[in-house]
Amino acid sequence: MSPAAGRRVTASDLGLLALRVGLAAVFVVHGYVKLFGGHDRTVALFMTVNIPAPEVMAWVVGVLELAGGLALAVGLGTRVAAGLLAADMAVAIARVRWPQGFLGAAEFEVVLLLACLALFGTGSGRISLDAGLSLRRSAR
Secondary structure, three states, X not given: OOHHHHOOOOHHHHHHHHHHHHHHHHHHHHHXXXXXXXXXXXXXXXXXXXOOOHHHHHHHHHHHHHHHHHHHHHOOOHHHHHHHHHHHHHHHHHHHHHHHOHHHHHHHHHHHHHHHHHHXXXXXXXXXXXXXXXXXXXXX
16 A cells, blocks of 8 residues: 555544543533533532542542643544543543432443443544654654
8 A cells, every 4th residue: 555545544543533532521511610610519519429639630630621622623632532541531420420320320320431441442533633743754
């Protein structure tokens, strides 16, 4: 296969873009709310589920979700962002949602976790800053 053919956008690339943008929308909004619209509620929740250093962790999780969501949106550091967001969702499921049950509680976070794990495994696809940076490095 020629280098030009290897750079062609495929249906899989479009699917990864849609997955990244959908996840980004969810995480950016939730991170924004944790930082600017509901920080005290986040701290209170973290206290009730025994998250260590709830004040600090509320800031950490808010920044992770906002910055991680933005990274997914543009496809920059996708595997790192997706891995960290998957860990975030694993904690949310274990500490908050799973005790409430699957249906009507944990299923949303489980889908987010699995989607993040998919991006962690596949990477961002060709429609991303990751791919653009990789092409620039390989052209040198």
